[in-house]
Amino acid sequence: MLAAYLPGNSTVRLAEVDRPVPGPGQVLLAMKASTICGSDLRAIYREHLGEGPEAYQDVVAGHEPAGQVIEVGPDVHRLGVGARVVVYHISGCGQCDECRRGYQISCTSPQRAAYGWQRDGGHAELLLAEERDLLELPDSLSYLDGACVACGFGTAYEALCRVDVSGRDRLLITGLGPVGLAVGLLAKKLGASFVVGTDPSPERRAAAERLGAVDAAVPGTDEELTGLLGDGAEVAVDCSGAGVAQATAIRHTRRWGRVGLVGEGGQLTVDVSEALIHRQLTVHGSWVSSTGRMAELLERLDRWGLHPEVVVSDTFGLAEASEAYALADAGLSGKVGIVWP
Structure with a gap:
């Protein structure tokens, strides 16, 4: 499958990689939308500045993914094939106080791994995710809406x-x-x-x-x-x-x-x-959000009839990721997204 990486120096590298296989508690998502965040530009795209939680580990880029479940591994109980989901983009240890409160963003365990930073993210045709990191997307919201919620909204x-x-x-x-x-x-x-x-x-x-x-x-x-x-x-x-x-x-x-x-x-x-x-x-x-607050936001967006995708000014296919990042980095557009049919 095709995937995009960020080697620094304001460049994007496309590569063919193997199809992931879900293990216990994991699901495989067909990517539908994966938007570009200012943090990607600041700390990875231009040059690899990050240390600690911002340390990019040469993984598939993209920490704002939304997609559809196409395969589930053992011990997956909440989500089934066909579920539409948003990925909360930090996978924490699940045991510390921050994780128990839903703020995996603040997990300090060595096990903490952010999608698109320390584990493969959404700039690929398929994404392997932990079931616990996924939030169901209301039918009234598009996948592009969901990607905007994953971090920015x-x-x-x-x-x-x-x-x-x-x-x-x-x-x-x-x-x-x-x-x-x-x-x-x-x-x-x-x-x-x-x-x-x-x-x-x-x-x-x-x-x-x-x-x-x-x-x-x-x-x-x-x-x-x-x-x-x-x-x-x-x-x-x-x-x-x-x-x-x-x-x-x-x-x-x-x-x-x-x-x-x-x-x-x-x-x-x-x-x-x-x-x-x-x-x-x-x-x-205030640093990102919690899974609980994000679930609350998705419910309210549905109730309010507000579509986050209105902030998206331009969309590209994955093969055009280099053009997408260059436009986002210019700082003159709205949100830039990578989308799939």
Whole structure:
């Protein structure tokens, strides 16, 4: 079968590999959609920067997969052939406190392996997955919807739950890439009364407004944000991973407000007393999500009639993975996906 690897230096390598065979507790999925994440670009595609949980082990790429079960191994009891599923992209030890809570993302066991990082991911025709890592996809949602949930929308929803967004709140989003779009779309469903987004890219600002993810999108100067938000938003979420934007999010959160930091990377320097303590801010670091929260999100997307695939601007076949990654890395498009018929 055909599979895509990321050797670094902004390249993609395609190779023919053997068909996987499911063992105990495992299922074999026919891939239907596998989207590209900013973390793939930052830590693998350009150069292999990762250590620890970001250490890429030359496996099949792609940590945002959705597909259909075509074969099950022994001791598989919940899912059968034909099930439509989303892959929670970290397979943990299953025994530590984090895994027991559903936050396999935070598992520190040597057994922890992320799909597309330390074990084969979704950029192949078939994917071997642990049954425990799979969430059933409601019939109303497409496979591309599911792939968007596997990381990006799941990450956005977790952060919004952490900062407890509701109809009481105005929301500031710094960074309007795919995760920022997801934050805006979900925040609207959770009741946020006014959503402002910032991004240096005019293309991304226009997309955010066109999709209804924000009520206003601006480059993000202090003057612009003060004009829109006065003394600040009740809630801010940074999705950029850039220190300047992270500082902007904190600076334009009003006293007693809440800040969520989602974007990976960046160096943030603040005067702790002036910026945080004296203004009574609560700052949350939020890393991906849990299986429980992701299952909750899938149910709510079904109920809300919200389709995450609206943030996908371009799709490619697996044989075109090199073009897909180059477009995603340019940082001007929406979400980029690899899809199968």
